[in-house]
Amino acid sequence: xxxxxxxxxxxxxxxxxxxxxxxxxxxxxxxxxxxxxxxxxxxxxxxxxxxxxxxxxxxxxxxxxxxxxxxxxxxxxxxxxxxxxxxxxxxxxxxxxxxxxxxxxxxxxxxxxxxxxxxxxxxxxxxxxxxxxxxxxxxxxxxxxxxxxxxxxxxxxxxxxxxxxxxxxxxxxxxxxxxxxxxxxxxxxxxxxxxxxxxxxxxxxxxxxxxxxxxxxxxxxxxxxxxxxxxxxxxxxxxxxxxxxxxxxxxxxxxxxxxxxxxx
Amino acid sequence: xxxxxxxxxxxxxxxxxxxxxxxxxxxxxxxxxxxxxxxxxxxxxxxxxxxxxxxxxxxxxxxxxxxxxxxxxxxxxxxxxxxxxxxxxxxxxxxxxxxxxxxxxxxxxxxxxxxxxxxxxxxxxxxxxxxxxxxxxxxxxxxxxxxxxxxxxxxxxxxxxxxxxxxxxxxxxxxxxxxxxxxxxxxxxxxxxxxxxxxxxxxxxxxxxxxxxxxxxxxxxxxxxxxxxxxxxxxxxxxxxxxxxxxxxxxxxxxxxxxxxxxxxxxxxxxxxxxxxxxxxxxxxxxxxxxxxxxxxxxxxxxxxxxxxxxxx
Numbered sequence: 001x002x003x004x005x006x007x008x009x010x011x012x013x014x015x016x017x018x019x020x021x022x023x024x025x026x027x028x029x030x031x032x033x034x035x036x037x038x039x040x041x042x043x044x045x046x047x048x049x050x051x052x053x054x055x056x057x058x059x060x061x062x063x064x065x066x067x068x069x070x071x072x073x074x075x076x077x078x079x080x081x082x083x084x085x086x087x088x089x090x091x092x093x094x095x096x097x098x099x100x101x102x103x104x105x106x107x108x109x110x111x112x113x114x115x116x117x118x119x120x121x122x123x124x125x126x127x128x129x130x131x132x133x134x135x136x137x138x139x140x141x142x143x144x145x146x147x148x149x150x151x152x153x154x155x156x157x158x159x160x161x162x163x164x165x166x167x168x169x170x171x172x173x174x175x176x177x178x179x180x181x182x183x184x185x186x187x188x189x190x191x192x193x194x195x196x197x198x199x200x201x202x203x204x205x206x207x208x209x210x211x212x213x214x215x216x217x218x219x220x221x222x223x224x225x226x227x228x229x230x231x232x233x234x235x236x237x238x239x240x241x242x243x244x245x246x247x248x249x250x251x252x253x254x255x256x257x258x259x260x261x262x263x264x
Numbered sequence: 265x266x267x268x269x270x271x272x273x274x275x276x277x278x279x280x281x282x283x284x285x286x287x288x289x290x291x292x293x294x295x296x297x298x299x300x301x302x303x304x305x306x307x308x309x310x311x312x313x314x315x316x317x318x319x320x321x322x323x324x325x326x327x328x329x330x331x332x333x334x335x336x337x338x339x340x341x342x343x344x345x346x347x348x349x350x351x352x353x354x355x356x357x358x359x360x361x362x363x364x365x366x367x368x369x370x371x372x373x374x375x376x377x378x379x380x381x382x383x384x385x386x387x388x389x390x391x392x393x394x395x396x397x398x399x400x401x402x403x404x405x406x407x408x409x410x411x412x413x414x415x416x417x418x419x420x421x422x423x424x425x426x427x428x429x430x431x432x433x434x435x436x437x438x439x440x441x442x443x444x445x446x447x448x449x450x451x452x453x454x455x456x457x458x459x460x461x462x463x464x465x466x467x468x469x470x471x472x473x474x475x476x477x478x479x480x481x482x483x484x485x486x487x488x489x490x491x492x493x494x495x496x497x498x499x500x501x502x503x504x505x506x507x508x509x510x511x512x513x514x515x516x517x518x519x520x521x522x523x524x525x526x527x528x529x530x531x532x533x534x535x536x537x538x539x540x541x542x543x544x545x546x547x548x549x550x551x552x553x554x555x556x557x558x559x560x561x562x563x564x565x566x567x568x569x570x571x572x573x574x575x576x577x
Contacts (some may be wrong), residue, residue, distance in 0.1 A: 006366055010366055013355070013358070084319075084349045085347060085352060088321065088424075
């Protein structure tokens with residue numbers, strides 16, 4: 001595992017120095033800072049609207065960060081020939097891939113953590129109170145966002161083993177949109193559809209594409225019920241995390257199978 | 265001598281729009297332990313592709329290869345070999361010391377030993393004073409030296425160096441060459457792919473010349489460069505007498521009244537000297553010239569290319 005952590009550490013170090021990622025992060029942070037003041041312009045400066053809006057910004061920024069960070073991870077290593085020196089050492093291809101993935105997850109966690117911290121501070125300033133009933137749901141949403149973005153990074157990592165970064169960018173983006181917006185619809189069609197053929201197709205689509213909406217608890221966080229964490233929510237979060245980890249595992253195994261046979 | 269590298273009919277084929285291309289074609293070579301082996305060829309000859317297969321980074325289409333007695337791809341050999349790629353890139357945000365630490369971790373070297381080893385290698389490649397600078401602040405020569413240092417972290421038995429002196433200034437060039445010779449003195453086997461033929465001629469024990477993936481020449485450098493030419497300079501020889509010296513393979517020229525006879529050394533110098541003296545000429549100098557590697561390289565590649573052209577007609 002020493003090799004995996006060494007590669008992960010280097011990937012993390014390189015990611016936090018990449019200008020394009022820093023620019024996206026800065027833009028995200030700027031939006032998060034000004035969002036609470038924009039909320040005062042809404043007809044009802046409600047807490048719910050504010051939380052949903054800021055968590056939405058956090059999610060979009062994180063998704064752009066995840067895709068931009070991950071699509072170039074492998075191609076850059078090949079283009080710069082760094083991969084040759086690494087693979088000539090006692091490092092298996094799966095260790096290399098795993099190290100790159102863990103490094104990118106580390107970088108994403110750091111960036112989401114930073115944005116969440118700024119969001120919490122902005123929220124406290126805007127609300128002029130430190131109420132854990134308000135802050136708790138935001139923190140829980142951010143934790144789930146880390147899992148959601150790790151899953152997205154795994155999708156991008158899988159595609160990066162056989163497509164170019166530009167194609168990967170669009171494919172991963174498509175999977176994210178599909179998995180966030182359409183997957184819940186397919187899920188319900190698969191269960192309640194009238195035609196058996198349609199039921200099968202929608203069921204396959206539901207299982208083949210990761211369901212990102214399962215990991216999204218921002219709506220719940222914004223509601224009054226989300227202010228208090230209950231046993232059900234803990235179970236829901238745990239199930240979501242397990243779902244993400246299982247999907248990440250499958251995607252990484254597939255990525256290793258492709259990458260193992262790939263000419264670099 | 266035990267064998268460090270052995271390949272048998274090693275072939276690598278790529279599919280292109282124009283059909284299949286053998287970038288390495290039926291390659292059979294043997295590299296003995298403790299020697300410096302020069303792997304030469306023009307651009308696109310298949311040198312780097314061969315090295316990548318030997319390192320297990322790329323997979324052969326057919327044929328077999330063994331490195332240190334084990335089949336290529338066996339992870340056990342990766343502890344005993346090292347590689348310096350052509351124009352290596354290292355993570356620019358890292359310092360020289362951090363780069364070495366990173367690669368040392370890939371070898372699972374324990375922390376205490378890692379620190380001592382990195383320090384020793386930085387001193388060995390004359391970078392101890394610049395260990396805290398980032399790679400982006402390093403010159404090309406310094407980057408090449410840190411590359412060599414990383415390739416020595418595991419105290420390898422066999423080193424693969426791909427164009428180790430390409431693009432370096434003369435001082436860095438000599439430094440790298442000396443380091444390679446030092447490695448041979450330490451008993452390591454060095455496999456060098458290079459275009460710097462003067463370097464190869466100075467340091468290699470044996471060479472192979474590749475063209476379009478095929479080995480066209482291979483053997484001991486001394487044997488391959490045997491059979492040079494002799495240059496005889498004389499004056500006072502009439503044009504008619506000079507003309508009589510001209511035979512197959514003998515170049516006779518006249519430079520401002522000075523006769524120059526350039527003949528293969530196999531034809532011997534005595535006959536020419538006698539003929540010059542008999543014609544009333546005076547011998548100024550007799551210079552035996554060893555064949556240069558550059559000549560052998562150009563001759564071999566040109567001949568192979570012409571043969572391929574004829575074959576495709």
